[in-house]
Amino acid sequence: MTSxxxxxxxxxxxxxxxxxxxxxxxxxxxxLTRSNVLTSGMVSTLDNFERxxxxxxxxxxxxxxxxxxLGFLLNNVDRSLSLVDSILHFYEICSELxxxxxxxxxxxxxxxxxxxxxxxxxxxxxxxxxSVSERERVVQLFGLGRQRLVEETDxxxxxxxxxxxxxxxxxxxxxxxxxxxxxxTMQEVDMGNLRMIIQWFISHxxxxxxxxxxxxxxxxxxxxxxxxxxxxxGKQAIRRGSTNVIMQSPNMLQSSLxxxxxxxxxxxxxxDMGRRFMRPSGSSTLPRGGSSPASTSLSVIEDNAMxxxxxxxxxxxxxxxxxxxxxxxxxxxDLLNYVFPTDLQALVFTKLIxxxxxxxxxxxxxxxxxxxxxxxxxxxxxxxxxxxxxxLRWFFQSRATFSKxxxxxxxxxxxxxxxxxxTFEHSAVTCLRAILEEVNSDASPLSQGxxxxxxxxxxxxFMEGLLIYQVTATIIASLFVQQEQRTSSGGLSGAEKGLYDxxxxxxxxxxxxxxxxxxxxxxxxxxxxxxxxxxxxLNNINYLLKRLEKSPLLALIQRCEPDxxxxxxxxxxxTLNEYTKCYSSVIIPIHQMLEYDNNNRLSDxxxxxxxxxxxxxxxxxxxxxxxxxRQQSEQYIVSDADLRNRLxxxxxxxxxxxxxxxxxxxxxxxxxKNREKYIRYEPRQxxxxxxxxFEHHS
Numbered sequence: 239m240t241s242x243x244x245x246x247x248x249x250x251x252x253x254x255x256x257x258x259x260x261x262x263x264x265x266x267x268x269x270l271t272r273s274n275v276l277t278s279g280m281v282s283t284l285d286n287f288e289r290x291x292x293x294x295x296x297x298x299x300x301x302x303x304x305x306x307x308l309g310f311l312l313n314n315v316d317r318s319l320s321l322v323d324s325i326l327h328f329y330e331i332c333s334e335l336x337x338x339x340x341x342x343x344x345x346x347x348x349x350x351x352x353x354x355x356x357x358x359x360x361x362x363x364x365x366x367x368x369s370v371s372e373r374e375r376v377v378q379l380f381g382l383g384r385q386r387l388v389e390e391t392d393x394x395x396x397x398x399x400x401x402x403x404x405x406x407x408x409x410x411x412x413x414x415x416x417x418x419x420x421x422x423t424m425q426e427v428d429m430g431n432l433r434m435i436i437q438w439f440i441s442h443x444x445x446x447x448x449x450x451x452x453x454x455x456x457x458x459x460x461x462x463x464x465x466x467x468x469x470x471x472g473k474q475a476i477r478r479g480s481t482n483v484i485m486q487s488p489n490m491l492q493s494s495l496x497x498x499x500x501x502x503x504x505x506x507x508x509x510d511m512g513r514r515f516m517r518p519s520g521s522s523t524l525p526r527g528g529s530s531p532a533s534t535s536l537s538v539i540e541d542n543a544m545x546x547x548x549x550x551x552x553x554x555x556x557x558x559x560x561x562x563x564x565x566x567x568x569x570x571x572d573l574l575n576y577v578f579p580t581d582l583q584a585l586v587f588t589k590l591i592x593x594x595x596x597x598x599x600x601x602x603x604x605x606x607x608x609x610x611x612x613x614x615x616x617x618x619x620x621x622x623x624x625x626x627x628x629x630l631r632w633f634f635q636s637r638a639t640f641s642k643x644x645x646x647x648x649x650x651x652x653x654x655x656x657x658x659x660x661t662f663e664h665s666a667v668t669c670l671r672a673i674l675e676e677v678n679s680d681a682s683p684l685s686q687g688x689x690x691x692x693x694x695x696x697x698x699x700f701m702e703g704l705l706i707y708q709v710t711a712t713i714i715a716s717l718f719v720q721q722e723q724r725t726s727s728g729g730l731s732g733a734e735k736g737l738y739d740x741x742x743x744x745x746x747x748x749x750x751x752x753x754x755x756x757x758x759x760x761x762x763x764x765x766x767x768x769x770x771x772x773x774x775x776l777n778n779i780n781y782l783l784k785r786l787e788k789s790p791l792l793a794l795i796q797r798c799e800p801d802x803x804x805x806x807x808x809x810x811x812x813t814l815n816e817y818t819k820c821y822s823s824v825i826i827p828i829h830q831m832l833e834y835d836n837n838n839r840l841s842d843x844x845x846x847x848x849x850x851x852x853x854x855x856x857x858x859x860x861x862x863x864x865x866x867x868r869q870q871s872e873q874y875i876v877s878d879a880d881l882r883n884r885l886x887x888x889x890x891x892x893x894x895x896x897x898x899x900x901x902x903x904x905x906x907x908x909x910x911k912n913r914e915k916y917i918r919y920e921p922r923q924x925x926x927x928x929x930x931x932f933e934h935h936s
Contacts, residue, residue: 332360332375339379342386347431351438354383358442384444387435391448394432395455401462404470407562433577440579449582453589460566460594467562468601471555553625556605557632563598564639567591571643584644588654595654602658606665615673616696620703623669626662627707627714633659634710666714667721670743673700677750684758687875688773690781691758697751698785701744705790712736715743741797748782748795752806772817773874779810780881814888820870821892823863828900831856835903845909853909857916860900864919864927871931882932889928897924 335353343350357380364373402410439448571587578586609626612619633655640655677697685691704711712733719739730738755778759771783806786792795802831852834840840849876882898921905917919927 332372332379335383336379339383339386343390343431347390347434350383350387351434354380354387354438357383387438388447388451391432391435391439392451392455394428394435395452397428399455399459401459401466402566404467407463407467407566410565411558411561429573429576436577437579440582449586449589453586454593456570457590457593460563460570460590461597463566464559464563464594464597468555468559471558474551550621550625552605552608553622553629556601556625557629559598559601560629560632560636563594564636566594567643587643591654595657598658599661602661606661610665610668610672615669615676616693616700620696620700623666623673623700624703624707626666626669627704627710630659630662630666630714631707631710633662634713663714663717667718670714670718674747674750677747677754680754682758684762684770684774685875687873688770688777689875689877690777691755691774693754694751694778694781697747698782698791701747701791702785702789705794708740709736712740715740718743737794738797741794741799744791745795745799745802748802751782752779752809769817769820769870770874772813772820773876775813776810776817776881776885777876777878779806779813780878782806783810784878814884817885818888818892820867821889823866824860824893825896827856827859827863828896831900831904840904840907842907845907850909853904853907854916856904860897861916861918864924868927868931872934874932876932886928886931889931890925894921894925894928897921 335357338350338353339357357376360376361373361380364376367373436448436452570590574583574586574590606626609619609622612622615623677693680693682691682693713736716736716739719742755775759775762771762774783803786795786803792803799805834852834856838849840853845853876885897919901917901919901921910916
């Protein structure tokens with residue numbers, strides 16, 4: 239029952255929903271119909287609007303196209319009128335600018351450059367036309383304007399290109415670096431104008447002519463300034479031929495003045511740059527190997543003798559020229575950095591220093607040639623040679639200064655200054671070679687009394703003086719060894735090789751000295767007195783070894799010849815053995831008498847006539863020999879106290895004990911009534927006589 243009721247209820251509910259859906263469907267159909275009607279109306283309206291737009295477009299398009307064409311024609315007319323105006327301006331520009339261009343920049347450089355730019359535009363225009371006459375007029379006027387600009391440039395350069403007087407240049411050397419490098423020696427206005435002109439020339443492709451003009455004029459100013467300074471210094475210099483050398487004995491050293499003191503007294507030290515670069519040419523006050531006595535006719539010329547203070551003047555003058563050269567270049571480099579663009583500075587500077595460098599090179603050649611021609615380089619000329627080494631040291635110490643003038647990439651241009659140092663390097667090597675030749679060819683005789691020869695003193699003093707410039711000397715010694723093709727430096731390199739080569743040169747110099755001394759001995763004509771030759775060699779070898787030991791020279795030489803000292807000590811000992819042969823004249827008659835006694839057994843009582851005569855003859859020979867040794871020793875000069883004592887001790891060791899035995903054995907025998915005649919020396923008297931040998935010149 240209940241199930242049937244539910245079914246009916248469901249059927250009624252479904253029918254209600256169906257009726258509702260039908261009603262909604264009707265409403266939708268009505269809405270669709272209205273929408274279709276509206277859509278049709280809208281499409282019709284749009285079609286009508288499109289037809290009207292098409293009609294309007296057909297009317298407007300011709301008008302727009304006509305308007306555009308009219309605008310284009312108008313633009314062409316304007317452009318044509320402007321072109322005509324500019325062309326007419328080109329034809330009128332000569333008349334317009336003739337007066338302005340001809341009169342030069344005057345006081346308004348910027349406007350003048352603008353006018354020249356306008357002229358250049360006209361030149362460019364007429365180069366593309368066939369109007370020859372107008373082109374020539376414009377080109378001529380532009381050339382005139384450029385010439386006026388060059389003249390203005392020259393005027394600005396020459397206004398500050400007057401050479402500096404020697405006084406001004408020396409004052410410049412004395413200034414502090416801040417004041418010296420003040421580029422406002424040229425007025426700021428002038429520097430600005432010069433910079434503006436240079437930039438205009440460079441931008442218009444005329445840089446080479448300007449570079450040549452600027453560099454030449456500034457270079458001439460520097461060269462002339464240096465020439466005036468050189469002439470000024472030359473007037474104060476004393477000719478080398480007038481050098482006075484005061485020959486002194488080593489015993490007078492306390493009253494002598496060193497050459498360095500004299501040099502210091504003779505000149506000024508010029509400013510910071512001068513103090514930094516100028517060095518004394520080398521004192522000749524050197525370590526002493528021993529003293530030599532004063533001689534009445536020929537004394538040892540000690541190398542710290544008082545030289546005229548102008549001996550080294552020429553090389554010091556050149557160093558002052560170098561200082562002035564650097565200072566002038568620094569000032570010009572500062573100016574150049576301001577007025578020229580960076581990419582041209584090195585080029586301009588390279589051109590600028592050509593003329594001054596030529597002058598400095600000529601001065602260097604003259605100086606080196608005059609020094610190379612000097613006689614007696616070991617003696618009066620050695621200070622000039624030291625001067626060359628001093629100049630070379632200046633160059634080696636100034637490399638950093640030179641490099642600042644150039645950019646790091648300008649390696650090739652930096653070599654400009656090496657032409658100067660190369661001149662002095664070549665001259666220094668030449669002088670070292672000449673020193674060797676001078677030592678080898680020295681033909682002076684043995685010094686009086688067998689004293690230390692001046693050549694020995696000069697050679698040692700030269701080597702000691704050269705050590706003041708040791709770093710420079712090692713470089714030059716290496717060049718010398720290279721030129722001599724002596725390359726046995728033990729595989730060393732750098733500073734060690736330089737020291738080795740310098741030691742090798744010194745060793746060669748000493749060998750040449752010893753060879754010459756030996757040659758003098760071999761050529762000595764006094765054959766009656768052979769002892770003088772031994773005394774001569776002993777004096778010189780002893781002096782050589784002592785002086786070497788008291789200086790760094792020995793250690794330097796032994797770098798390449800470790801047995802150097804032992805070799806000369808052996809030579810000394812051999813010569814000493816030769817010297818002791820002078821006692822043979824005493825020893826031989828003593829031995830003969832002893833042998834006679836052994837054979838004949840002389841009696842202490844009455845002697846035979848033959849025995850008495852033999853003893854008389856023996857004592858006479860011994861006395862004569864001792865007298866001869868004493869007399870000869872008065873002519874010998876042995877100035878070194880140690881050597882004198884050694885020679886005396888050698889004599890006593892050889893003869894005193896032998897003579898004492900001889901005296902004790904025969905002096906008491908009754909062989910003469912005139913004992914004072916034959917027995918003149920008791921053993922103690924003989925010993926005292928030997929101890930007084932060489933006292934005459936001690």
